[in-house]
Amino acid sequence: MSHRPWWCARLALPVVPSFQTSPGTRDILPPQAGRWRAFTSQFADIVESAGYECIIPPMFEDLGVFLRLGDATDVVTKEMYDFEDKGGRRIALRPEHTAGICRSFAQHRPTTPWKVWYSGSNFRYEKAQAGRFRQFDQVGIEVLGSTDALLDVEVISLGWQFFQSLGLTNVVLMINSLGDPEDRAAYIEALREYFESHSEKLSEESRATLQRNPLRVLDSKRVQDRTIIDAAPTISQFLSEDAQVHFTKVKAGLDALGVTYSVSEGLVRGLDYYQRTVFEYVSTSLDSAQTAVGGGGRYDGLVEDLGGPATPGVGFALGIDRTLLACDSEEVFQGASPQIDAFIVDVVDGMTALRLADELRAAGFTVDRAYDGRSMKSQMKVADRSGARIAIIIGPDEAEAGNCTVRNLMTSEQSLVLQTEVVTHLASIVGERNPRRNTQ
Structure with missing residues (x-):
């Protein structure tokens, strides 16, 4: 029979949780979650100023919706989370938003132009790394119902304005045109012939990509491939006259708005539904594996592919x-925890704090309080840690007289105030707030 040493019983061993987040996912905790919320709110302010309305599509769809992304894309062949549900239907978690929004348009047939924005999670089974997760969130916009090149300009410029609003200065805009479907098909065939004639010089990965989709070879970052790629045919050699006119108008519109851009003929985007205008926003502050922070383009045939009427579309998504x-790299848009206007310290029975907190919150103030019957000293420590500007103190004398002591935690100044006047008094110190509900 073995006996543990007496000191083993005193060791405080760490408690290992039974469950942790799945690979490629994570918890977004405060205060970072508040930063995300502010990010989305700021995005909404900018795009809603241009007439975009929020849409919340389903998180999963019929698998067929996403197969329209292209059977040669990595998203479809390698990364889709798909399964058979209990009704025998083939379902997929959305890997992106555009296809689902086009399905929604085909189903509901809203009036055009239909301008919507979204924020939400997507799912792709890919290698988790910095800035890339299997569950990842995006904001974006889609416009359906117009082929006007100046609508492309509006879409691109709204993304640009958002990055500027965040304070980012190291984001560059790359644009290109993939032409019409016929132009693209001719270009793909020319690429196939070119790369096959140089296949012995390509990396093994690019040779495999060539069999699936020659366009994707252009994305290779391998040094071995770059010399071959740099000498490859360019899409501009295959653009129809209409596609050239469209792209020229896009560039003229961006010039008119003062949006700086570079034409990158190697920019093709990762999904097969794109045609004509494509673009990416690239951060020069991040390493080469994570430079793209967003992108999009025109997809004039996707709604029709999903069973709807022939409807042009254009949009973007930002990670x-x-x-x-x-x-973080540029030290901008760092976010901040919510400012607590007042912390209520109640050493009587807590009921006065309960009532005052409710009244102050209804009046628009951010208010916190302590629980568990703590002492005055303990509650004041919590008030200091909360970052509150004001402490509202209720002791036995104040409770009996219907008063409260209002102490400015920044200056230590304090005054005795009637509880019925505390809303007005707090407003005189921290400013008026917009009421959260009608208390009449």
């Missing part, structure tokens, strides 16, 4: 994680 990494 929240990557954009916030860029903000």
